[in-house]
Amino acid sequence: MRLRNVPRAREELTASPYVYEDPAAYRGRWQEEFPEKAPLHIEIGTGKGRFIMELAARNPGINYIGIEKYSSVLLRLLEKQQEAQLQNLLLIRGDAEAIETYFAPGEVSRIYLNFSDPWPKDRHARRRLPSREFLARYDHILARDGVIEFKTDQRPLFDFALEALEGSAFRAAAVTFDLHADPVMNEGNIMTEYEERFSAKGNKICKYILTRKEE
Ligand code: SAM
Numbered sequence: 001m002r003l004r005n006v007p008r009a010r011e012e013l014t015a016s017p018y019v020y021e022d023p024a025a026y027r028g029r030w031q032e033e034f035p036e037k038a039p040l041h042i043e044i045g046t047g048k049g050r051f052i053m054e055l056a057a058r059n060p061g062i063n064y065i066g067i068e069k070y071s072s073v074l075l076r077l078l079e080k081q082q083e084a085q086l087q088n089l090l091l092i093r094g095d096a097e098a099i100e101t102y103f104a105p106g107e108v109s110r111i112y113l114n115f116s117d118p119w120p121k122d123r124h125a126r127r128r129l130p131s132r133e134f135l136a137r138y139d140h141i142l143a144r145d146g147v148i149e150f151k152t153d154q155r156p157l158f159d160f161a162l163e164a165l166e167g168s169a170f171r172a173a174a175v176t177f178d179l180h181a182d183p184v185m186n187e188g189n190i191m192t193e194y195e196e197r198f199s200a201k202g203n204k205i206c207k208y209i210l211t212r213k214e215e
Pocket residue numbers: 001002044045046047048049067068069070073094095096097114115116117192193194195
């Protein structure tokens with residue numbers, strides 16, 4: 001998702017105390033950037049950020065970081081945060097390809113991936129956020145008892161994501177192919193912008209929750 005290039009987006013992001021454009025400089029010491037020490041949960045590819053805003057508002061005892069590649073998109077989330085001023089939410093403008101340079105080993109407790117870009121061409125498979133290559137990156141930054149949650153309405157992407165678990169450090173602790181019809185997994189579900197749009201069209205939402213394989 002790319003919005004039209006909002007003029008001055010970069011300048012507004014740079015001026016905001018909520019936005020980090022040089023995240024590698026904070027690797028291993030993100031806790032110092034929040035008023036309270038707390039487990040660190042991140043969302044990769046926030047889009048306009050409704051999900052992480054609601055999540056952070058509901059859970060003041062967790063520290064959150066939203067990561068988004070495009071300035072014009074992150075600006076929409078920043079506008080929400082400027083209004084809400086949640087103390088437990090910071091934002092990174094950056095690319096998840098470099099996530100291991102942003103966070104130290106074990107620094108993150110939970111990763112959310114919501115409606116990640118499908119990259120349908122085979123030659124782009126490594127760019128998919130739930131790919132085996134990305135799982136290996138998440139393995140480095142996640143705590144031992146860390147968790148990954150992924151939602152999508154793209155069934156081929158979801159099947160690819162399940163196949164990527166083979167040979168990875170993770171196993172599916174829970175899976176559904178119709179989240180909104182699953183009372184257990186849907187409990188407390190926060191709809192993302194894409195989720196609202198595509199479930200309104202009748203698309204079923206797939207979701208998995210990953211934990212580490214037992215050794
Ligand atoms: N999560 C939102 C939702 O569910 O409504 C937005 C989904 S949109 C399809 C995917 C978002 O992920 C886009 O805003 C895109 O810019 C961002 N994104 C894709 N690849 C990324 C990457 N490697 N690093 C950071 N953000 C990324």
